[in-house]
Amino acid sequence: MKKQTRRTERPKVRLRKNISFRMNFLFFSIFILFSLLIFRLGYLQIVKSQDYVRALERTEEIAVNTSVPRGRIFDREGRILVDNLPKNAITYTKMSTTTSKEMLEIAEELAQLIEKDTNRITLGDKRDFWILKNSDEAFNKVTAEERREILSDRSLTKTEQQRAVTRLTRERITDEELNSFSKEDLEVLAIYREMMSGYAFSPQVIKSGDVTPEEFAMVSERLSDFPGVNTTTDWERVRKSTNTILGTTTNPNEGIPKSHLHYYLARDYSRNDRVGRSFFENYYEELLQGQKTVVKNIKDRTGKIIEIKTVREGMPGKDLVLTLDTELQVELEKIVSEKLLQLKSGPNSRYLDRAFLVMLDPNNGEVLSLVGKQVVRNSETGRFEIRDYSFGTFTTRYEIGSTVKMATLLAGYEHGGATVGETKIDEALQFRGPGGTKRSIFNRSFFNRIPMNDIEAIGRSSNIYMFKIALAIGDSSYGGYNSPLRVNLDAFEKMRSSYSALGLGTTTGIDLPGEVGGKPGANEPGGLLNLAIGQYDTYSPLQLAQYVATIANGGYRIAPHVLKEIREPSPDGKTLGPLVQQSEVRVLNRIANTEREIEQVKRGMYYTYYGDRGTARGLFAGKPYDGAGKTGTSETYGYDAETKTGQSTVSLAHVGFAPYDKPEIAYAVLIPHISTGKYTYANNEIVRDAVDKYFELKRLKQERPDDMDVLQEIKPTLKDDEE
Secondary structure, X not given: OHHHHHHHHHHHHHHHHHHHHHXXXXXXXXXXXXXXXXXXXXXXXXXXXXXXXXXXXXXXXXXXXXXXXOOOEEOOOOOEXXXXXXXXXXXXOOOXXXXXXXXXXXXXXXXXXXXXXXXXXXXXXXXXXXXXXXXHHHHOOOOHHHHHHHHOOOOOOHHHHHHHHHHXXXXXXXXXXXXXXXXXXXXXXXXXXXXXXXXXXXXXXXXXOOOOHHHHHHXXXXXXXXXXXXXXXXXXXXXXXXXXXXOOEOXXXXXXXXXXXXXXXXXXXXXXXXXXXXXXXXXXXXXXXXEOEEEEXXXXXXOOEXXXXXXEOOXXXXXXXXXXXXXXXXXXXHHHHHHHHHHHOOOOOOOOOEEEEEEEOOOOOEEEEEEEEEEEEOOOOOOEEEEEOOOHHHHOOEOOHHHHHHHHHHHHHHHOOOOOOOOEEEOOEEEEOOOOEEOEOOEOOOOOXXXXXXXXXXXXXXXXHHHHHXXXXXXXXXXXOOEEXXXXXXXXXXXXXXXXXXXXXXXXOOOOXXXXXXXOOOOOHHHHHHHXXXXXXXXXXXXXXXXXXXXXXXXXXXXXXXXXXXXXXXXXXXXXXXXXXXXXXXXXXXXXXXXXXXXXXXXXXXXXXXXXXXXXXXXXXXXXXXXXXXXXXXXXXXXXXXXXXXXXXXXXXXXXXXXXXXXXXXXXXXXXXXXXXXXXXXXXXXXXXXXXXXXXXXXXXXXXXOOOOHHHHHOOOXXXXXX
């Protein structure tokens, strides 16, 4: 009997053990889950709490478009170039709960106090306004049957269905109904459309600039009657220089350009924010743009905003000091403009329409002057006028002629095409096929053989010396009269690599948008010889200046820059604020040549000015300074796209630096398509006058008081919309 009992108890024991195991496992699992939950809560509370607080603040804190002025722009001497003109303004800020009806009521009240221009009202604005004012009639524009048909279309979302109904309504508003608006109605509409154009908590300018003192006072007195309306000070961007590289800004009506909308919106801009539209204003937008006021909405339990607290006050943008010397810039502009008009009035000037002059400090890359001028005919007076084209110094490119020969000689030193002091024979070359006949300007005869070293080759501008360097780099040599031109085309890469290290054929790194690089020609044997004398690839005037600056400073290619300093906002618009940061010298590379090779090239440039047969001998004769340079002439082709006609032209260039031993300036002049059949020295004349002016102004600055404001005497004040 006991055995039987024990047998029946065994399953029960096993069952109890199984239940006990399951309960223990369950309790253990619950313990683990609670432990994980506690650990997670601790992680969120301790480790991630600040992240979530910041995320919450971002949803609660809102940046609003307070009218903070952009940073001013000064030249290197502290003269104001771009300023902000204060003006009265009336703004409106809508809340997230504001209705269209409430805004319409405010617009109707404001229309009785201010006059509003109605020119910007569009047909779409009128249609929407008519619907708002005549809701019952607008509803009847679409029949019940049409509504049912649209609403029954399952291929459309609810939003698309509503848009379809609205589109039909808008299309059926008659011209007579649209023309029924009175002048007063249109003023209300003009105000209302401005109020509707912004986001919640983003102030919209209702009227600015032309707000009369009476309007400003009347609206100010009744601000409590107009929720969201405010009277404030707005700012208008004004330029005191015609230099186009300063750039322009948009106005509140334009807001952010569509091409950059997503870029700026991702950086907490609003659609109606003023932003830099071009060049310097655009490149340094983040520094010039003021800091918006940040507010925090305090809500009650129902979500209604009961208070708005200011978290951070708005701040003006940083003031920027340029490397440009405005006094020097203005004087050099006069020199270039007068010479350009003089040349244009002469013969064979149909395709001549521009001239450039760039002046840099070769030791740090500071741009002292960036001059570009275009000559155009006034359609009303028929007379030629000069327009600023300074941005053309880095956005356009040309053949530069013999000014490239220092780069060719340095490439020869680097790649075995020449040695320091080497003599080569200048002689006319005759190739069979694509090479053709090649000569130097001073040696046209096939019977003249002139021994010439590298210094003379630069100073006298020997084409043949450069051709022979290019042949040697291309693993070839001149085989005699009517021999074929055979070269290793790898020479193109070698020579262009050397040119690029000097600054030719590549972007210079200037802190302005839109810069172009070089434009190489095809790799063919005849082109290699033309490349060696600057009549093949094309380069910008700024590249030309960087190139000669690299030679002047001993072989360091430095990025040119127009920003000199960043400063805190000026307290009065006249004196500079505290220094925030200075621009650093940015060395892009050092060329592969030795100091001895670079000095030899500089001696060749010195020969250009002071050698017995230099191409610009006597240019600086009797001057209190010396220098070194190189002239260039390239055979080009002028083309008129409208008439589809063209003719052979000549482009002139000139590069150099001064003084010779301790260069302060490096300069480049380029005049494309100057003439045909008549050689001139306009490039040399511009250089002589420009360098004279630099040293003259340097002396005068040492003699006169520091507070003289030359810019105010010679430049008008321009608004951005007066370009």
